[in-house]
Amino acid sequence: MRCAPRKDDFATRRKHLQKMSDQELHAHFWKLVEDIVAPLIEEARTHTTPSIERSVLMRMGFSSVETKVLVQRVLERGLLGRGAGRLLLGLARTKGVSVREAGTALIEGKYGEELGA
């Protein structure tokens, strides 16, 4: 629902705030903010995005050009929710190669079927 125009009703709307001390008002302000932010941060804690996964792969030693392809491979297989970094590390362990070798192979089109296995 869209916000409708409204006249300034501050004088009536503020009545419940009037008696609060400045300190109480500040505490009330920050409590409300925390309540607003809580579901947002919970979503962040439990979700991921292509950019987050690419940033993980950057930290694992891949260039921006490589992370783009690698995350695309993961997305194509619907595996992003397990974490691109974890999948790559798992692949490297299965194959007995380094993370970098596993990534390079994946970019070249190898090991696709074994990703996430």
Added chain:
Amino acid sequence: MKLSPDEKLEIGKVLEGLEHYRPKRKGWSWRRKRHEHRIGPFLYKNTSENLKRSLPLSAAHAFGDIDPQCDLTITTEIASGRFEDDLRRMRMAAWHGADHIMVIRTTGQSHIDGLIEGTIEGVGGVPITRKQIRATRKALDAIEDEVGRPINFHSYVSGLAGPEIAVLFAEEGVNGAHQDPQYNVLYRDINLHRSFVDAAEAKRILADGNILQLDGAHNANATAKQAWKVTPELFVQHAINTAYSRRAGMPADRIALSTVPPTAPPAPKIRLDLPYAVALRELFAGYRFRAQQNTRYMEADTLEASVTHVLDTLLSRLTATDIQSTITPDEGRNIPWHYHNVAGVNTARQTLMGLDGVTEQIVLKKDGGVHAQVRELKERAVLFLEEILAGGGYYDAVAAGQFVDSGYFPERNGDGIHRDPAGGDGAGSVVPREADYGAPVCSHFGTNVYASGDDKPCDAIGGCSLCDASKIRYIDELDPEDNVNQRLRQPLADRAAGVLRPEVEKHADGVVCATLFVPASPKVAEAAALEMARHMGLREPVVLSRRIMHPAEGSVFEIKGALDAAVRIEDLQLDDRPEPLPEAEIEAWVRPRQLHVVAATVGEDEHSVGLREILDIKHGGIEKYGFHCHYLGTSVALQRLLEAARDTAASAVLISTIITHERVHERMMRELHELAKRHRLREKLLLIAGGTQVTDQMARACGLDAGFGRGTRGRDVASLLVQMLKARGS
């Protein structure tokens, strides 16, 4: 790389070996504050350590060329589109006291889902890439050594690639960043869920990298029709980003609120803006404040903008501020020019030094009007928050258009920004993490199977790029045409050929600015001014600013145009006269010696102004150093002048000779020399001539000791007298 003050910054050297360059230090640096700090004749209260090298304010000349540095970090925003040109501007700004360099990103980078590489040219900003920021950090590392103070480098972690840009910044030693998911949502229409989920990851990376975060609330001022009415919402936007940052792991002292005094004169600025500034500092005690100057009401008049910015800076000092951001005075009319960045920095520097210690003398009233307004603003903000929760939370509030409404909340005009939580750029790209989700790297936010034990998450891969820089993958260029090497061809060729062209923004852009007053009605005057600019040889002249002095009497215009003139350095005639002695040194030598000087305009010549300016204490003439000056007047005979010199036992005779008809000025000089010889005075007297057509070479050729031409000041003459008298053993 080491810079020398008399050598230009070599971009080639910046680019050399860049693939292996690591930043000297990481994380944000504050100035080192000094409370009771004696500098020159003054004891300062709000300063920081002096710079090793800098260019002081003009008036510092009267106080022994002191350059006190205020205690606030000073920001300047630099982004021409070519980072290689910006580096030179950063160096200039640093020499004037800027220690926070903010680089605006090229238009549209927010919407690119991923990183870009290389050094492609930007529009209205610079494409933020690894190579570009590494080169900038390398140049700034050298510049901070040159000036003797850490310089913070800053850019933006917004858009679709926030987490990746945050990693890039942490790896490359960027020191400050804007990060506020609300900015993405409201102004860039990037999907709401994507923005917030990305933001938590980005914030965690910034926090661990000790990078200072600025929020984006100030954009509401710049967007709202009546900026002062959006103030209750500003508290809300600041608070949402602040609380979200804390939850993502950011410490309070790395969170800076970006705040702008919302109005500008003729609005009653201080009275309107002060309660807002006070309320903000009270509600957000413990956080940092970045005070930005007002842009919302900037027009083309740079002086008017500067006065508003002085008042903004006054507010910063009267409340509490950690960073004073500056706006270039020309931002209302063009992409900022080199010297306007310096002007903006100087506006803040001059104002803050002028206000040094003022809060020891002026205190804001705790009761009465200000307090009532402060309280009202806070309550309006609380009501805004209550309405968000009553409506179902943040996502519903954004969907309903609760933000950036032009009404003074709880007033609503129904013109807020609406965003569909399921829409926007990147919609549908947020994925739930599975139970076995993992990311074997540091600075990762949220559930992660690698983050459970005592070990670092990146131990699983033997270290991540944030712990081991050798893991960083550097890409040089991807575009063979659009890159810095191609762009440098012309500047390097010009440099090799010793050619100079004027510039305001990019190398040799040729742009110049002329000021013309035309005594006619506005339309006629403007057309005439443009025509005059064409006569001056300016290509494509454009009016930058116009001010009516009177509807009939005339208008003044600033006109920019391109000047197609390249000059060769080897063809230039340089003023090779040595720098005059310091004033104190001149006076210390002259005053105890009781030296007399006789002076007159000679021949049939009634010009008196030039010589009076050389002599009179009121005009900074040589009297001020203690010379006893005997001024005989105009059209004085040489004989009389020499008699007076003998009578007063003068050390020097100064003649002024302006008329040059039939080379009479040269004849006068020769005759003075000959006459002095005849009177056996030549050895005892320094004979010096001055005049608009006189040169030192000419005077010496005529037998005199020195000559001075146009633009000479008393100090020049006094300095030479002292040097010559010393050499004679007087």
